[in-house]
Amino acid sequence: WLGGQRWHPLGLNYWPRYIAGQERGDYWAHWLQPAQYDPGVVERDLALLQSLGATMVSVQAGPPECLRSLNDFLARAYRRGIRANLFLAGAHPLYFDPPLVRQIIEEGRLAANPALFAYDIAWEPRWGQHRERKAWDREWQEWIEERYGSLEAAEADWGVPCPREDDALTNPSDEQILNDGPWRPMVAAYRRFLDDFLSERLNEVCSFIRSLDANHLISFRAGYGGTGQEGVDVFMPFDLVSGAKHLDFISPEGWGLWGPWENFAPAGVTTLYGRWAGNGKPVFWAEFGFNIYPAYRPEDISLQQETYFNMYRMIAESGAAGGAGWWFPGGLRLDENSDFGVVNPDGSPRPAALALKEWAAPLAELAPAGAQVEIEFDRDLHPRGYSQVWRRAREAYLA
Numbered sequence: 001w002l003g004g005q006r007w008h009p010l011g012l013n014y015w016p017r018y019i020a021g022q023e024r025g026d027y028w029a030h031w032l033q034p035a036q037y038d039p040g041v042v043e044r045d046l047a048l049l050q051s052l053g054a055t056m057v058s059v060q061a062g063p064p065e066c067l068r069s070l071n072d073f074l075a076r077a078y079r080r081g082i083r084a085n086l087f088l089a090g091a092h093p094l095y096f097d098p099p100l101v102r103q104i105i106e107e108g109r110l111a112a113n114p115a116l117f118a119y120d121i122a123w124e125p126r127w128g129q130h131r132e133r134k135a136w137d138r139e140w141q142e143w144i145e146e147r148y149g150s151l152e153a154a155e156a157d158w159g160v161p162c163p164r165e166d167d168a169l170t171n172p173s174d175e176q177i178l179n180d181g182p183w184r185p186m187v188a189a190y191r192r193f194l195d196d197f198l199s200e201r202l203n204e205v206c207s208f209i210r211s212l213d214a215n216h217l218i219s220f221r222a223g224y225g226g227t228g229q230e231g232v233d234v235f236m237p238f239d240l241v242s243g244a245k246h247l248d249f250i251s252p253e254g255w256g257l258w259g260p261w262e263n264f265a266p267a268g269v270t271t272l273y274g275r276w277a278g279n280g281k282p283v284f285w286a287e288f289g290f291n292i293y294p295a296y297r298p299e300d301i302s303l304q305q306e307t308y309f310n311m312y313r314m315i316a317e318s319g320a321a322g323g324a325g326w327w328f329p330g331g332l333r334l335d336e337n338s339d340f341g342v343v344n345p346d347g348s349p350r351p352a353a354l355a356l357k358e359w360a361a362p363l364a365e366l367a368p369a370g371a372q373v374e375i376e377f378d379r380d381l382h383p384r385g386y387s388q389v390w391r392r393a394r395e396a397y398l399a
């Protein structure tokens with residue numbers, strides 16, 4: 001809600017147009033550096049966003065030396081009715097840096113800034129494959145002993161032994177995460193451990209941020225590789241339910257969604273799952289898009305436009321609060337050889353940007369969902385996690 005009226009966050013992940021062709025180290029968290037920041041170009045970009053009906057942008061705060069430019073950007077956005085979802089360095093729940101978070105919020109005087117609507121505290125977080133998850137094996141063992149009384153009691157309950165390496169307890173293998181088998185109860189317990197562990201960490205981070213700024217919302221984009229896409233299951237993206245109690249809204253991502261409407265319609269399950277995870281909190285689709293590099297064929301341009309149109313339709317039909325496409329600046333992104341931009345380097349909108357303009361007014365008039373239909377699911381039916389909840393719930397949702 002904004003000023004007593006229902007408000008829908010609709011817009012784009014924003015970097016200025018002039019970052020096209022730059023090295024990632026020059027622009028990623030640094031476009032607000034005094035040597036880079038060009039307020040003239042930014043002002044024209046914001047004017048275009050306003051004309052497209054955008055109500056928000058997702059941006060990065062950058063390091064502390066960017067704060068003066070950040071405040072200039074936020075003031076310009078605010079004058080055009082655009083609010084910011086601000087990525088906050090140092091706030092990742094697994095790698096928390098309280099002094100840096102304090103410095104950015106206090107030196108930037110962000111708590112009193114009306115141009116902000118939220119802090120984005122983690123960028124597509126994931127637990128990683130088995131070797132990366134070993135960093136949390138000690139906490140996994142402590143959780144087992146707390147919940148079951150002993151490792152032996154846990155293994156008796158699961159019916160399988162907990163994995164070990166070099167005579168030490170470790171986490172499930174990648175094969176056990178990806179494939180069903182007798183180890184399913186053990187993997188379900190491991191996922192519950194991850195839920196609890198992340199919730200503890202998020203409680204620490206969010207409580208700290210709210211002690212500095214009680215005025216703005218907190219969330220993070222939790223859709224590494226596309227929320228529910230099976231291809232990333234081995235990397236164990238954070239589940240939308242993990243720590244959701246500490247967040248103000250839930251942020252899945254729409255990667256893996258493109259093509260005709262039939263490919264998008266089932267993704268409404270994820271909107272519902274996110275709303276359930278947050279106990280009724282709003283759901284905001286934090287990223288989606290389509291790459292038109294290297295061919296730039298007319299059919300690629302059309303597919304990008306179709307992706308945006310269908311995402312907005314899915315947001316509307318599933319009752320999500322809004323979304324932000326990836327991303328504003330067109331032109332070559334060197335580090336991944338892609339072009340997801342919806343605005344050409346000369347400032348002209350591509351057809352995908354016009355899809356935002358077409359949907360902005362209808363989405364702004366969305367009302368809360370009406371009658372409810374119950375769809376039953378069980379997170380523990382398959383080791384892979386949410387992708388299988390989505391797979392099992394699709395037909396019931398579409399019906």
